[in-house]
Amino acid sequence: MANTLYLGIVGVGGVGTALLEQLGRLSNPPKLVLLSRSTKTLVAQTPSYSHSIPFEAWEIAAAAPSITTVDALAPEDTAAYLGSAPGRSILVDNTSDLTLAKAYPIFLKQGISVVTPNKKGFSADISLWNDIFASAADGNALVYHQATVGGSLPVLSTLRDLMATGDEIVKIEGVLSGTLSLLFDTFMPAIGKSDAKWSSLVAHALQIGFMEPDPRDDLNGMDFARKLTILARVAGLQVTGPESFPVTSLIPNELLSLPLSAEGIAQFMLELPNYDEDMEVAKLKAEEEGKVLRYIGSIDVSTGEIQVGMRHLDRDNPIANLKGSQIVSIYTKRYGANPLVLKGGGGGGEVTAMCVMSDLLKVMEGLA
Amino acid sequence: MANTLYLGIVGVGGVGTALLEQLGRLSNPPKLVLLSRSTKTLVAQTPSYSHSIPFEAWEIAAAAPSITTVDALAPEDTAAYLGSAPGRSILVDNTSDLTLAKAYPIFLKQGISVVTPNKKGFSADISLWNDIFASAADGNALVYHQATVGGSLPVLSTLRDLMATGDEIVKIEGVLSGTLSLLFDTFMPAIGKSDAKWSSLVAHALQIGFMEPDPRDDLNGMDFARKLTILARVAGLQVTGPESFPVTSLIPNELLSLPLSAEGIAQFMLELPNYDEDMEVAKLKAEEEGKVLRYIGSIDVSTGEIQVGMRHLDRDNPIANLKGSQIVSIYTKRYGANPLVLKGGGGGGEVTAMCVMSDLLKVMEGLA
Known part of the structure; x- marks a missing residue:
């Protein structure tokens, strides 16, 4: 159960910020190696991914040792980066972006699990839905999206x-x-x-x-x-x-x-x-x-x-x-x-973040 | 994820019978190696545990190849038997028996996870409660008892x-x-x-x-x-x-x-x-x-x-x-x-069994 899990978070609005705060209170959190907002992305140094981004406000996180600020990454590049981590990795998508959602299969096929409150992908064309779950099975990855329906209700x-x-x-x-x-x-x-x-x-x-x-x-x-x-x-x-x-x-x-x-x-x-x-x-x-x-x-x-x-x-x-x-x-x-x-x-940011966090804990258990 | 999981079920009343039926429909069920009712127990041949008890009515199950009928086992003996299986094992307790519940720590310390709708142990003295969860942590085992509160509500x-x-x-x-x-x-x-x-x-x-x-x-x-x-x-x-x-x-x-x-x-x-x-x-x-x-x-x-x-x-x-x-x-x-x-x-047998089954699926995921 001591395998390191690598985490990438895209979206640092109300939900993302509340999630970072909740992650900061975990006794055994995954290693945050990518944090992305609309125009900028923070990444940990490759190929070791040995440093992690602290669960802090953007400026503090960006100033951490061996953390680099780059321009916004395309979904494919985010997947490639997380997929090269020396262990199982997880994408948390806190956006309501359809473009990123359309790329979930790329992540999943590489074994990167996906946790998200983003409704767009799951309610778009049924072919994307089927592709998402087939890719998850292929890549032996998990998909949790509890917060897409019913706010924080299970x-x-x-x-x-x-x-x-x-x-x-x-x-x-x-x-x-x-x-x-x-x-x-x-x-x-x-x-x-x-x-x-x-x-x-x-x-x-x-x-x-x-x-x-x-x-x-x-x-x-x-x-x-x-x-x-x-x-x-x-x-x-x-x-x-x-x-x-x-x-x-x-x-x-x-x-x-x-x-x-x-x-x-x-x-x-x-x-x-x-x-x-x-x-x-x-x-x-x-x-x-x-x-x-x-x-x-x-x-x-x-x-x-x-x-x-x-x-x-x-x-x-x-x-x-x-x-x-x-x-x-x-x-x-x-x-x-x-x-x-x-x-x-x-919903509301903090409650939605709780729901995302709860999914994330399940994925962590599932991958441990 | 292909590790074989070994399952022991104690109690074959309404809940146990419905559970066996639901297990029979799983595409990838755990291996049933112990099935116990008040006076008799079915066990698979040791030390290989290579045959499994079919998810069938008692008489059919008892007649399966390499399955032995013995007298009722004491909780310690059940734990010893499951603990010697060549992989992770799970006890499902469908009884309302306090004696068996008091022995959960013995199972858990040996790494045997416990799934049960039996309220007795969890509502008995607080020292048993604390012992159960400390033993689970010690043995790196899981305890799920959703059905003990609120029928099938999560x-x-x-x-x-x-x-x-x-x-x-x-x-x-x-x-x-x-x-x-x-x-x-x-x-x-x-x-x-x-x-x-x-x-x-x-x-x-x-x-x-x-x-x-x-x-x-x-x-x-x-x-x-x-x-x-x-x-x-x-x-x-x-x-x-x-x-x-x-x-x-x-x-x-x-x-x-x-x-x-x-x-x-x-x-x-x-x-x-x-x-x-x-x-x-x-x-x-x-x-x-x-x-x-x-x-x-x-x-x-x-x-x-x-x-x-x-x-x-x-x-x-x-x-x-x-x-x-x-x-x-x-x-x-x-x-x-x-x-x-x-x-x-x-509750009701079938609904309670569903709840037990849902816990069991989570334990199987957690141990896989």
């Missing part, structure tokens, strides 16, 4: 455990966007009433930093659809991609053509109140049934049917009263009518 | 993940008895009303096999307290044992002296209706507050305070509407006010 590991032990997944339902969860919960609370206009709730969420900088990135449902794609693939479905199933966008049709610029965002927020009536109508329809309106995703594993959109739920449905949490209900053959439910606060 | 692994990544556990609350969950949920539903008497609900649950053969084993709260002890210990508290904190027994004081015999059970069920009034009063008190009565356990990690008993909960508290599920809410520093919640159906 959704993927639980699902994989159920399947590895021969249970049959019947259906998966959930709310995989903390932002949309909070918006719908305040727009139409399960208990009590609210008169707040939809557009004013969106404006408020944007103001307090609870949405993506461009709110349309939350409202179009695509982030949710990407997570659902990953979940369905882990459940065994060969889903072509997040565009291959119906996703209800909460962006009014008339506003779809607004530019992606800051002006486009401002224009969108200015015009959104004109469409409040549509959301009021949707709310009223749910109310007439004595139910609440929620934005949820579902996967029917037997029919392969996947959808993301608004649905009417009973007020006592656990999904109806989330207050900004995410939730996933897994129905299986063994569990019957009483699904396995995982619920909890969403 | 409670312990999630808790350990949180702690391994440096989160601080603040508080844990939950319902760790599917039986008591169902009794209280039908006695005082979160939605709607019930006029059913407490004693008649107990009688019904007993009749449909949803309780232990002696219902007092559920009603005294000790099984719940044992699970809470394990949970608290994993959270880092050195809990002396399940008798070291307040546990409200649902057995009326006057009936405590009834014998443990079948006659005692019959007498207990006959007299229980005389105490329905007490439960009605408890129910009324909750109702006056607009709340519901539930039987829950809680661990305050900072003060070390642990308790199991009846509490008044808001009707919209997720714990209030379980319908026989178990639930655990984990409050941590990172999660803040929004706890991580795990909820799902209780």
Whole structure:
């Protein structure tokens, strides 16, 4: 168990910084030999890789003995560098970069394990998904991406455990966007009433930093659809991609053509109140049934049917009263009518880093 | 990764039988070289251990080539046998036997990993707990006992993940008895009303096999307290044992002296209706507050305070509407006010076996 493991970390934003801090507290951490941010990369001296980069802020790390600062490396070069280390190595990708994700197979084939919260690769074309896992098998490397679905909830590991032990997944339902969860919960609370206009709730969420900088990135449902794609693939479905199933966008049709610029965002927020009536109508329809309106995703594993959109739920449905949490209900053959439910606060840098760290610890155990 | 792993299974009841079936479906199972039930043990021929016991019913397994049937082995002999296998070995204990559990340190010191749903050892004296984990470290062996808490919910692994990544556990609350969950949920539903008497609900649950053969084993709260002890210990508290904190027994004081015999059970069920009034009063008190009565356990990690008993909960508290599920809410520093919640159906042989199997797969990965 005393084999040295070599670690490369790409991305030093909120998640990367929190991860470095958590690594610094490990009693037996892997050896950090590559640390990369957008334009610069720190590397340890080859061919010995004998010095390691300290788990510190960039400037301190860069000044450590035998650590060199080079320009940003292409994914292939990062793979070649880690692949030449005198032991098993691990890539942690903290970016949301598709280019790097597309290169995972190159890493994996060389036996470099991959740990990442980056959804892009796993929700892109199914051929990349299949290539990733075939390459991992080829290279005898591990791939962990728990944080790509359900924030810090142990959704993927639980699902994989159920399947590895021969249970049959019947259906998966959930709310995989903390932002949309909070918006719908305040727009139409399960208990009590609210008169707040939809557009004013969106404006408020944007103001307090609870949405993506461009709110349309939350409202179009695509982030949710990407997570659902990953979940369905882990459940065994060969889903072509997040565009291959119906996703209800909460962006009014008339506003779809607004530019992606800051002006486009401002224009969108200015015009959104004109469409409040549509959301009021949707709310009223749910109310007439004595139910609440929620934005949820579902996967029917037997029919392969996947959808993301608004649905009417009973007020006592656990999904109806989330207050900004995410939730996933897994129905299986063994569990019957009483699904396995995982619920909890969403992401955030430190929590996501914890999830990455937990994956990393498993990979370290697996390679030890 | 091609090292052969040697497996010994003790206990071939509901869980053991389901586990054998699940093992039979693995593409790369460990080599079963010991299978033991109360009075008989099957072993593979030493010193080669080259034949394995098939994953089949006892009679078929016993008739396999080079498999010998011997009398029940003492734990020390089982450990000696597994310890002499020409590779790493694993003990799966499917019993609820304290004697075998007390011998875990003997196995672990010899490098034999332990996987078990048996609560007895982990909730007994704290010195055994400490001995188990110290022995595992000594012998470089693994101990997995996920199924001892929360049925098949990934409670312990999630808790350990949180702690391994440096989160601080603040508080844990939950319902760790599917039986008591169902009794209280039908006695005082979160939605709607019930006029059913407490004693008649107990009688019904007993009749449909949803309780232990002696219902007092559920009603005294000790099984719940044992699970809470394990949970608290994993959270880092050195809990002396399940008798070291307040546990409200649902057995009326006057009936405590009834014998443990079948006659005692019959007498207990006959007299229980005389105490329905007490439960009605408890129910009324909750109702006056607009709340519901539930039987829950809680661990305050900072003060070390642990308790199991009846509490008044808001009707919209997720714990209030379980319908026989178990639930655990984990409050941590990172999660803040929004706890991580795990909820799902209780145990049952096949589900418990799945949980054991999932642990076993992790041990196999760890030893490979």
